[in-house]
Amino acid sequence: MSTLYLLNKPFHTLCQFTDERHEGEPRKTLAPLIAVPNVYPAGRLDYDSEGLLLLTDDGALAHRITHPSQKLPKTYWVQVEGAPDDDALQRLRHGVTLKDGPTRPAKVRRIDTPEVPERIPPVRFRASIPTHWLEITISEGRNRQVRRMTAHVGLPTLRLIRVAIGPWTLEGIAPGEWRKETVHLPQQAASSSPNRQKRGPRQGPAGKRPVRGTQRPSS
Template identity: 65%
Template sequence: MSSLYLLHKPYQMLSQFTDTQGRATLASVIDVPGIYPAGRLDYDSEGLLLLTDDGALAHRISHPRHKQPKTYWVQVEGTPKDAALHALRSGVRLKDGPTRPAQVRRLEAPGIAPRQPPVRYREAIPTAWLEIVLDEGRNRQVRRMTAHVGHPTLRLIRVAIGSWRLGDMAPGTWRRETLHAPRRKAPMTTRRHRSRR
């Protein structure tokens, strides 16, 4: 049995527990001894972060070989045309090489709380929301992909990692799930525990 913690990482918080520069860290929102992130989420991104005290589980979640798909809701500058979406779906060539094809679809503005501080608003420039699903995780990949097709990312929220979903957790809240180790190749099962702050 292993414990997995699902946390809604707020905007402008590091995906670590300490920082020498005085920036916000996970220590201000979750106080569970001996856990560490299974993967990371950028300082200026929000959403689902998984934490555990089980090294093997962390490896299964975060290692690229296991290809856990990650789902993002992305607010971009401008209104992407079909050609831009097709480019994202097909894979774009970044400085560190071509990306794998992504699942991309237009998204109605999700019913989520405004970011604090809010996204900059410019009356003359519309914004749009996309849902982007990747099975790779390069540094700042979503932001680089949308910028490559002419639509810089304004807000980025990770809403799922594999079958684990952010759901309705508010920023800074978390919940614990107990994972029962699979026998042979049976899927892992989970037992959910009440959300905590």
């Protein structure tokens, strides 16, 4: 059995426990959010994106989650600038060609404005330009891929929230909060991983904090 931590990463928070930038104002990191020793993110989420981030201390589990061969679906709620017409949605569904090559087909649909906390700071408002929400599911993880895809079809992304990775979802986790789950990793998958050892210490600040959220069985 392996342990997985599901964190709702807030806007403008790095997916790491320290800010290695030596100039300018320090940026927010994961350190104040999850004081669990020796865990590290299984995958990334942009500094200016929000939502589900998975962390673990198990290299085999991290490999299974992040390796491209797994094609693990990732679902996002995306607030875009402009009105998405059927042509734009079909282009996203079939795949668009970006600078680093064509994307795989995506699942895309219009959704009503989701019930999510207001972002801090809030998304800019322009009365002359409407905004709409899309649900987009992709099975690859290029740098800033969803933002580049929507921009390619004339729909700049204003807010991006990752709500699911494979069977794990953001449901019931408030921004900045997390919950712990137990994952049963198949023996074959564990033995095929090139890195079965746990990584070295990487943890948040010292001091004890209560575990927030409840432990739930994995989906």
